[in-house]
Amino acid sequence: xxxxxxxxxxxxxxxxxxxxxxxxxxxxxxxxxxxxxxxxxxxxxxxxxxxxxxxxxxxxxxxxxxxxxxxxxxxxxxxxxxxxxxxxxxxxxxxxxxxxxxxxxxxxxxxxxxxxxxxxxxxxxxxxxxxxxxxxxxxxxxxxxxxxxxxxxxxxxxxxxxxxxxxxxxxxxxxxxxxxxxxxxxxxxxxxxxxxxxxxxxxxxxxxxxxxxxxxxxxxxxxxxxxxxxxxxxxxxxxxxxxxxxxxxxxxxxxxxxxxxxxxxxxxxxxxxxxxxxxxxxxxxxxxxxxxxxxxxxxxxxxxxxxxxxxxxxxxxxxxxxxxxxxxxxxxxxxxxx
Numbered sequence: 001x002x003x004x005x006x007x008x009x010x011x012x013x014x015x016x017x018x019x020x021x022x023x024x025x026x027x028x029x030x031x032x033x034x035x036x037x038x039x040x041x042x043x044x045x046x047x048x049x050x051x052x053x054x055x056x057x058x059x060x061x062x063x064x065x066x067x068x069x070x071x072x073x074x075x076x077x078x079x080x081x082x083x084x085x086x087x088x089x090x091x092x093x094x095x096x097x098x099x100x101x102x103x104x105x106x107x108x109x110x111x112x113x114x115x116x117x118x119x120x121x122x123x124x125x126x127x128x129x130x131x132x133x134x135x136x137x138x139x140x141x142x143x144x145x146x147x148x149x150x151x152x153x154x155x156x157x158x159x160x161x162x163x164x165x166x167x168x169x170x171x172x173x174x175x176x177x178x179x180x181x182x183x184x185x186x187x188x189x190x191x192x193x194x195x196x197x198x199x200x201x202x203x204x205x206x207x208x209x210x211x212x213x214x215x216x217x218x219x220x221x222x223x224x225x226x227x228x229x230x231x232x233x234x235x236x237x238x239x240x241x242x243x244x245x246x247x248x249x250x251x252x253x254x255x256x257x258x259x260x261x262x263x264x265x266x267x268x269x270x271x272x273x274x275x276x277x278x279x280x281x282x283x284x285x286x287x288x289x290x291x292x293x294x295x296x297x298x299x300x301x302x303x304x305x306x307x308x309x310x311x312x313x314x315x316x317x318x319x320x321x322x323x324x325x326x327x328x329x330x331x332x333x334x335x336x337x338x
Contacts, residue, residue: 163187
């Protein structure tokens with residue numbers, strides 16, 4: 001069955017093989033010194049390399065499963081799957097610099113190991129290689145279809161960087177209207193998942209309406225994923241998430257629970273507006289969020305978005321086994337503890 005562990009592992013291995021081929025084929029020999037930075041960040045080489053260092057490879061798996069659900073051959077979607085994973089990792093390298101994060105997946109980040117200038121350069125290279133990967137679709141598809149795929153990915157990158165712009169801009173604002181939250185997560189998280197689902201359908205040569213429904217599925221899935229991530233950032237088990245539950249509140253992140261509570265203008269908002277929180281205040285502020293209904297609202301919102309994602313998936317009219325595999329992937333993402 002498509003959703004079996006063996007099949008997902010097969011997809012993951014095939015995606016990494018595709019990315020390695022792109023990296024090896026596209027970096028000229030005289031610039032080979034750049035390869036170790038990419039191989040390290042992608043979890044292939046260096047201390048601590050391996051599955052844990054590589055991440056979950058959710059986005060390329062989504063591409064391949066959507067291709068299968070739309071009636072295509074997931075193996076033909078591998079160039080698109082590699083492309084979105086390279087874009088995702090470009091954003092991670094740059095995010096780590098912007099956030100001054102010393103660790104990712106338990107290892108030193110690229111900027112810590114090689115310095116900020118080389119890390120920026122490595123991120124730029126990952127971005128460029130993504131479009132080289134996508135161009136490999138020409139081996140099996142028409143130039144018109146490949147051009148359309150490139151346009152989908154280019155538009156997504158505008159939304160991805162736009163969402164990151166808002167996330168960074170909001171850090172200096174103590175308050176935020178509720179409606180401002182959705183464009184931020186729609187760009188920084190949901191846009192790429194929507195792109196993955198649509199590219200998968202595109203490689204199956206799906207029609208415009210079916211592609212639109214796959215896009216909607218990915219978008220709602222991405223928004224539910226981010227809302228749950230916001231929940232985990234405050235009430236998750238730090239031992240499981242690998243991230244302190246103090247970090248989002250101390251750094252002033254405008255997560256959904258915070259934005260909700262700011263609209264209440266009660267005790268949480270009163271303290272929040274006085275300035276940055278100290279780590280020792282976090283437990284009390286988390287309790288205030290819960291008492292003021294932010295936890296319940298966040299859980300309800302995640303459930304609603306999940307149901308909307310599942311409804312869009314049902315409307316794709318996709319292959320039964322492929323749709324079942326996507327449901328399994330969605331459940332894994334949205335019921336996670338890290």
